[in-house]
Amino acid sequence: MMCANGQSAEFCPENPSSTRKAMRLRNASSPDRRIEKTRKLLHDALLSLLHEKSYDEIVVKEILDRANVGRSTFYTHFRDKDDLLAGGVRDLLHSVHLAHRPSSAKTSEDMLWFSRPIFEHIYAHHRTSQLRIGRSGQIVLHQHLQRILAELISTRIKRDLRNRPRSGKNLSPELLVHYLASTFTLVLNWWVDHDSTMPPAEADALFRFLVAPALG
CATH class of the missing domain: 1.10.357 (Tetracycline Repressor; domain 2)
Structure with missing residues (x-):
């Protein structure tokens, strides 16, 4: 079976199975992007604080507040x-x-x-x-x-x-x-x-x- 544009039906834009397959691929990559974004927010927050005070003086709560990230999320990624x-x-x-x-x-x-x-x-x-x-x-x-x-x-x-x-x-x-x-x-x-x-x-x-x- 072919699409109107001559492509295989599997890849027709209106084909439900093709749409579901594309959504699964997008969703599979989304967690990685979210993790990368969260880690970058935390790293940037630490660097920002290091311009204001010494490393010894910085506590995790300040990093969380600066990054606007929750405590449980932080400890999911870092000890x-x-x-x-x-x-x-x-x-x-x-x-x-x-x-x-x-x-x-x-x-x-x-x-x-x-x-x-x-x-x-x-x-x-x-x-x-x-x-x-x-x-x-x-x-x-x-x-x-x-x-x-x-x-x-x-x-x-x-x-x-x-x-x-x-x-x-x-x-x-x-x-x-x-x-x-x-x-x-x-x-x-x-x-x-x-x-x-x-x-x-x-x-x-x-x-x-x-x-x-x-x-x-």
């Missing part, structure tokens, strides 16, 4: 404000991952694709805003940065190590992943703590210099 802050770190790293990762690691330095984009993001953000993250917030940020970064680069580095010609070194992939993530976090922490005017390219070069011996 506490630390988890919300960690979610922002995860979103940042995944956006860097999608935008900058090379298709393959042709050299050892290609394994460090994440470094300069993160330094550039932090540098631009630090220069255009006055976030009062505080010592406690900074500790949370860097702890989660190290853990999430290790998760993000783990599979890729293990695969790249398997594909590289064997050398005299018998380096554990798990050790290398944690070494790279912890060293990057250490350099970033030093860079931010000292309110450094060092450009991102130089901070990236410093990190690469420190880890070069491990990469061979």
Whole structure:
């Protein structure tokens, strides 16, 4: 059976089954969009509050009021404000991952694709805003940065190590992943703590210099 426009009846605009199918597809994607919108409202609320007071002084109720989100909704997505802050770190790293990762690691330095984009993001953000993250917030940020970064680069580095010609070194992939993530976090922490005017390219070069011996 065909529509008046020559298409299969299944796709006729007036076909009830086609209409129901389209509605199911729209409804299936709606929860994801709602979740994404809610999470963005909460992240934006936290960032807004960080312009006004230190991270230590912010309580969950203030985030809820600023985002106009209910308490039960907040705890559906996050355990506490630390988890919300960690979610922002995860979103940042995944956006860097999608935008900058090379298709393959042709050299050892290609394994460090994440470094300069993160330094550039932090540098631009630090220069255009006055976030009062505080010592406690900074500790949370860097702890989660190290853990999430290790998760993000783990599979890729293990695969790249398997594909590289064997050398005299018998380096554990798990050790290398944690070494790279912890060293990057250490350099970033030093860079931010000292309110450094060092450009991102130089901070990236410093990190690469420190880890070069491990990469061979």
